[in-house]
Amino acid sequence: MSLSIPPIRIRHANEAAVIASRDWVLYWMTAFRRTGYNFALQHACSLAEKLNRPLLILEALRVRYRWASVRMHRFVIEGMRDNQEMCEKQNIAYYPYVEPKPGAGEGLLRALADRACVVVSDDFPCFFHPQMIRKSAAKLNVSMQVVDSNCLMPLAHADRTFTVAHSYRRWMQKELPQFLDDFPVAQPLRSKSVCALPQLASLPASIARKWPRADLARLLEAGGLRDLPIDASVGEAPLAGGAVQAQKLMQQFVKKRAQTYEHDRNEPALSGSSELSAHLHFGHIGTHEIFYNFMRSRDWNPARINKVNGKVQGFWGLDANAEAFLDQLCTWREIGFNMCWREPQYALFRSLPSWAKQTMDEHRHDPREYQYSLAQFEEARTHDKIWNAAQRQLVQEGKIHNYMRMLWGKKILHWSPSPEQALKTMLHLNNKYALDGRDPNSYSGIFWVLGRYDRAWGPERPIFGKIRYMTSDNTARKYDLAPYLERYR
Numbered sequence: 001m002s003l004s005i006p007p008i009r010i011r012h013a014n015e016a017a018v019i020a021s022r023d024w025v026l027y028w029m030t031a032f033r034r035t036g037y038n039f040a041l042q043h044a045c046s047l048a049e050k051l052n053r054p055l056l057i058l059e060a061l062r063v064r065y066r067w068a069s070v071r072m073h074r075f076v077i078e079g080m081r082d083n084q085e086m087c088e089k090q091n092i093a094y095y096p097y098v099e100p101k102p103g104a105g106e107g108l109l110r111a112l113a114d115r116a117c118v119v120v121s122d123d124f125p126c127f128f129h130p131q132m133i134r135k136s137a138a139k140l141n142v143s144m145q146v147v148d149s150n151c152l153m154p155l156a157h158a159d160r161t162f163t164v165a166h167s168y169r170r171w172m173q174k175e176l177p178q179f180l181d182d183f184p185v186a187q188p189l190r191s192k193s194v195c196a197l198p199q200l201a202s203l204p205a206s207i208a209r210k211w212p213r214a215d216l217a218r219l220l221e222a223g224g225l226r227d228l229p230i231d232a233s234v235g236e237a238p239l240a241g242g243a244v245q246a247q248k249l250m251q252q253f254v255k256k257r258a259q260t261y262e263h264d265r266n267e268p269a270l271s272g273s274s275e276l277s278a279h280l281h282f283g284h285i286g287t288h289e290i291f292y293n294f295m296r297s298r299d300w301n302p303a304r305i306n307k308v309n310g311k312v313q314g315f316w317g318l319d320a321n322a323e324a325f326l327d328q329l330c331t332w333r334e335i336g337f338n339m340c341w342r343e344p345q346y347a348l349f350r351s352l353p354s355w356a357k358q359t360m361d362e363h364r365h366d367p368r369e370y371q372y373s374l375a376q377f378e379e380a381r382t383h384d385k386i387w388n389a390a391q392r393q394l395v396q397e398g399k400i401h402n403y404m405r406m407l408w409g410k411k412i413l414h415w416s417p418s419p420e421q422a423l424k425t426m427l428h429l430n431n432k433y434a435l436d437g438r439d440p441n442s443y444s445g446i447f448w449v450l451g452r453y454d455r456a457w458g459p460e461r462p463i464f465g466k467i468r469y470m471t472s473d474n475t476a477r478k479y480d481l482a483p484y485l486e487r488y489r
Helices: 039-051 070-089 108-113 129-139 165-179 205-210 243-255 257-264 277-281 287-296 320-342 354-362 374-378 385-397 402-414 419-433 440-449 472-478 482-487
Strands: 010-012 024-029 055-061 093-098 116-122 144-147
Touching: 024 039, 024 108, 039 055, 039 116, 039 144, 055 070, 055 108, 070 093, 070 243, 108 116, 108 205, 116 129, 129 144, 165 320, 243 257, 243 277, 243 287, 257 320, 277 440, 287 320, 320 440, 374 385, 374 419, 385 402, 385 419, 385 472, 385 482, 402 419, 402 440, 402 472, 419 440
Parallel strands: 024 055, 024 116, 055 093, 116 144
Antiparallel strands: 010 144
């Protein structure tokens, strides 16, 4: 079993050299928080094998990231617990660290890297990760290599930023098949070469004393996070984190909900989606694992691929439900990563299409029958019971139903004093409460509300101009909302 990975997925974050005489190969797990189907971990395993050095996995969690809360922390720590158990089974050195106060973790990476032959980490193009990698790499005196394990399509393969789904879909259908043979190893830690690596018995006492290993079981007890300086008002969500839970959800979807996906995913009263967006965001599962299991359940092989057509249906040679899901996985998810990878200003209002900015500017002074403050939005205190239900779902569960999220954003635009303020409100609420916030997919959805990946629509309307229009009344006519409203009243 070869552990080497496609070179296109590897990026050197600094110009320092690999130092073969040092003590270990360090994998700093930051975004792909899983031990399976992970190109970054696989690359670290490959380097450890070549250098004949122990593999050390550092998974850390700091407290001063924006929107740090009990909800986000618990979800991540549940994943750390799964990773720790897997590493213990394979006798791989795993070091979990949860920062007890701001700044307490400073120096830990540098201390471990000073004894590392090479540092491998995750190349995630969103939120604070790019800046964190740049700053960290500049401080290290050893090679730091970051690896793209985000999508089926290597992010570096695209030579342009795609602005509409149709053009990305057509390009994806042409380009993706060549990468379907380049999948990460399902469980690299179980490979014979990794099992034969030298073992790291313990870390130096000076490191263990200054940065104590996190007691994950204690942190996951009731009230275990109360002493951390994070937002306790955003409490735990019903959904559990971690690779184990992600795989359960994946199997449930593949075996059952996928059979009616095309219809059920838009019904607010049903749970018709994969329910995997939060686990994808935190890296507890990856698209390669989902794609492999989904296609295997349908006895699919690449010979069933049809000619490039740029359409949602007909390319993969599968039924309508499967094709609809694959369009979400391979087009809509990956076009968002393309934007974040190539456009540093992806989260700013100025990154919107020119036509969208122009039409919203032309209507920015239109009278608004209703205007709400951030606090009123956050507390679901609007006149619209349908919108309020969607906001309550977000606050209570850390997610909004797929269709309702679109309506949620459109009405924030409708009831805000300016489109810029609407964007700020959407970003704050989604990033604060949604488990899948702070992600390329979240930014795609929010900016879609304001015209990204869309076109001008008629007739031109007050406030919206040529931006696609949605109303609660139309949603109520289209779907049976009674169960949804009862659940989140």
